[in-house]
Amino acid sequence: MKRESAGLVETKCHPIPEEIALEHGGRLAPATVAYETYGKLNRELSNAILICHALSGDAHAAGWHKGEEKPGWWDIIIGPGKALDTDNFFVICSNVLGGCKGTTGPSSLNPKTGKPYGLDFPFITVKDMVDVQKRLLDHLGIDKLFAVIGGSFGGMQVLQWCVSYPKMVRLAVPIATSAYSSPQQIAFNEVGRRAITSDPDWDNGNYYGRFPPTPPARGLSLARMIGHITYLSDESMHQKFGRRLQGKTEFGFDLASPDFQVESYLSYHGDAFVKRFDANSYLYITKAIDYFDLTKNGTLSLAEAFKGTSTKFLVISISSDWLYPPYQCKEIAEALSANDIDVRHCTIRSNYGHDAFLLESGQMNYTIQNFLSRRSVGDVMIKDVVTIRQGSSVEEAAMIMMTEGVTHLPVTDADGKLAGIVTAWDVSKAVALKLTLLEEIMTRNVVISAQEDPVEQAAKRMNEHNISALPVVDANHWVIGMITSDGVSRLVSVCR
Numbered sequence: 001m002k003r004e005s006a007g008l009v010e011t012k013c014h015p016i017p018e019e020i021a022l023e024h025g026g027r028l029a030p031a032t033v034a035y036e037t038y039g040k041l042n043r044e045l046s047n048a049i050l051i052c053h054a055l056s057g058d059a060h061a062a063g064w065h066k067g068e069e070k071p072g073w074w075d076i077i078i079g080p081g082k083a084l085d086t087d088n089f090f091v092i093c094s095n096v097l098g099g100c101k102g103t104t105g106p107s108s109l110n111p112k113t114g115k116p117y118g119l120d121f122p123f124i125t126v127k128d129m130v131d132v133q134k135r136l137l138d139h140l141g142i143d144k145l146f147a148v149i150g151g152s153f154g155g156m157q158v159l160q161w162c163v164s165y166p167k168m169v170r171l172a173v174p175i176a177t178s179a180y181s182s183p184q185q186i187a188f189n190e191v192g193r194r195a196i197t198s199d200p201d202w203d204n205g206n207y208y209g210r211f212p213p214t215p216p217a218r219g220l221s222l223a224r225m226i227g228h229i230t231y232l233s234d235e236s237m238h239q240k241f242g243r244r245l246q247g248k249t250e251f252g253f254d255l256a257s258p259d260f261q262v263e264s265y266l267s268y269h270g271d272a273f274v275k276r277f278d279a280n281s282y283l284y285i286t287k288a289i290d291y292f293d294l295t296k297n298g299t300l301s302l303a304e305a306f307k308g309t310s311t312k313f314l315v316i317s318i319s320s321d322w323l324y325p326p327y328q329c330k331e332i333a334e335a336l337s338a339n340d341i342d343v344r345h346c347t348i349r350s351n352y353g354h355d356a357f358l359l360e361s362g363q364m365n366y367t368i369q370n371f372l373s374r375r376s377v378g379d380v381m382i383k384d385v386v387t388i389r390q391g392s393s394v395e396e397a398a399m400i401m402m403t404e405g406v407t408h409l410p411v412t413d414a415d416g417k418l419a420g421i422v423t424a425w426d427v428s429k430a431v432a433l434k435l436t437l438l439e440e441i442m443t444r445n446v447v448i449s450a451q452e453d454p455v456e457q458a459a460k461r462m463n464e465h466n467i468s469a470l471p472v473v474d475a476n477h478w479v480i481g482m483i484t485s486d487g488v489s490r491l492v493s494v495c496r
Contacts, residue, residue: 005071006038006063006079006086013102014139020132026122030111033136034059034102035094038078039086041142048142049084050133051093052150052157055227055285056277058101061093062086076361083368089146094136096129096157098284103132106280107208119205124284126153126292130160134168144168147372151175151316151357152324153285156292159332163294166309173368175316175357178328179302179335180293185323188230189286192223196279205280220279221270228269233320233353237262302335310452313343314371316364318356342454344371377458378451381472381481387412390419392438394430397422408469410479411442417477420444448473449483458483 011034019029036059041048051061051074062078064071072093078084084091095103098121106121113120137145148169150158155177162172178185196202199219207215232240241262245251251259258264294305313336317329326347333345348363350356357364387410388397397409401424411420420442430441449458449470458470462485472481 004079004081005075008066009036009038009060009063009072010065011036011059011102014136016132016135020128020135022122023125023127024123026124028104028122031097031104031132032102032108033094033097033104033132034099035092035136036060036063036072037140038062038084038091039089041090041140045142046144046146047088048090048092048137048140048145049147049149050137050145050161051078051084051091052133052148052154052161053093053096054150054152054154055282055289056224056273057154058099059093059095059103060101062091073358076358077364077368083365083372084149085369092137092140094133096285097132098124098129098281098288100278100281105278106205106284107278116208118208118280121280121284123287125288126156126160127164129288130157130164133157133161134165145170147171147173149173149175149368150177152177152354153289155324156289159294160292162309162311162313163305166311169309169311171314171372172311173314173316173371174329174332176318176321176324176329176354177332178324179305179332180295181290182328186290188226188323189290192226193283193286195219195222195226196283199279202279205283207279215274216279217271217274220274220277220282221267223279223282224273224277225266225270228266230323231353231355233322233351235320235351236353239351241265302331303338306336306339306341309339309341311341312454313341314368315343315345316357316367317345317347318352318354319347319349320351321354321356323354374454374456376451377449377453377455377472377483378481380455381449381451381483383481385410385471385479385482387479388422388438390414390438394427394436394438394441397438398427398431401427408471408482408484410446410471410482411438412479416479418446418448418471418473418479421446421471446471450474451481455483459485 014033016031019027020031057073060072061074062072078091080087095101097103098105100107106117110117110120145168148158148161155174158172158174162169196216196219199216201207201214202216244261246258246261246264295302315329315333317326333343336343346367348356348360350360352359386404386406390411390413407424409422410418413419422442426441435441447461447465447470449472451472468485470483471479472483474480
């Protein structure tokens with residue numbers, strides 16, 4: 001086991017006995033959510049990060065299960081010293097509603113019949129999945145997430161989180177995703193579903209409980225092979241396979257065995273997928289992906305869909321991704337910017353295609369870590385701020401500065417709102433000019449900051465106005481803190 005691994009982990013299950021009202025009108029009860037956690041939740045309950053998995057993922061995002069040879073699916077990102085540092089963060093990942101790795105789905109027992117749901121399982125949406133994740137967080141006692149992060153279908157969940165629970169998410173990182181499924185994405189999903197439903201062993205979803213087990217293996221394997229092609233890029237396939245033959249030196253001129261390495265590769269992944277995934281879950285989850293549309297079928301603009309969120313975003317696209325092309329991430333970033341939402345759009349340069357977010361360890365760690373470590377003004381501001389009431393004298397201001405050891409005094413009115421600011425330089429000038437009233441020396445047009453502003457933004461304002469401190473005010477214009485150039489000089493960093 002590598003030293004930076006999250007270590008041995010176990011999947012836990014949380015029961016939800018109460019009825020779940022689904023977006024399309026259906027009902028589900030009871031339900032179970034499978035999840036894993038890494039790291040420790042701090043005393044303030046402020047360091048929780050939710051990871052949302054992609055179509056074929058599950059709750060096992062990092063660390064090792066006892067006796068297994070492979071770590072979790074995003075072990076390159078989660079663990080001590082990595083972007084999602086489990087020495088600092090409490091990381092959570094759950095299997096989505098409709099899945100087949102511990103969370104209630106089509107293969108789960110229907111309490112009304114005592115048999116697996118099959119196609120009696122209600123249709124679900126990405127919103128339903130997020131609502132179930134919210135119930136898990138309620139169980140864990142978490143009412144605010146430091147960040148929500150996910151790629152592909154996981155990125156859709158990230159976006160839905162910011163729309164459904166806009167005040168609950170501080171930072172969001174949607175990766176290689178879209179705000180709505182495109183016709184091409186829907187088309188590939190439908191071909192995969194048709195492969196499954198055309199398999200005679202699918203039997204209208206009633207393939208559970210047979211002996212020996214006969215799931216629609218051919219259809220599910222074919223669906224996975226089709227999907228896997230979309231996760232790669234043309235260049236990565238050239239590099240990985242070229243036209244190299246598999247276990248032979250010349251063409252076989254038959255249909256009994258594959259000739260090319262790429263054929264063997266796809267067959268292997270298709271067969272392996274059948275052993276770990278349920279065909280009906282594939283049908284339900286891909287349908288939920290197809291239905292996903294934050295514009296509500298065009299009745300809203302994407303900018304309107306994001307109204308009300310105060311979340312800060314890092315949107316990541318993959319240069320060679322043709323399943324979720326970079327323009328779709330750019331569209332998300334532009335819609336967020338239209339609402340004056342703090343957003344960065346970064347493109348990972350990679351030949352791996354869509355799967356790059358699972359493979360590009362260096363770039364992903366660097367980009368995400370930079371974003372998560374970016375501080376807001378509220379993180380570094382001086383909170384116990386000394387103020388002076390409007391109408392006071394210069395002598396009183398001088399005494400406060402000497403006693404408290406400060407060089408900047410926010411001036412407040414009778415309601416406690418910011419009315420101006422005076423500095424040690426202003427007081428010195430007043431003494432030289434024999435001025436006695438505070439109103440004669442204070443600056444009224446004060447450059448201010450808000451606690452949610454990035455530290456970089458505050459530093460830029462101080463530099464532009466050639467000042468060394470900014471009062472921090474709330475929505476009522478009450479002074480809640482002070483940020484100084486000394487306080488930010490060590491923390492300012494730029495994500496490029």
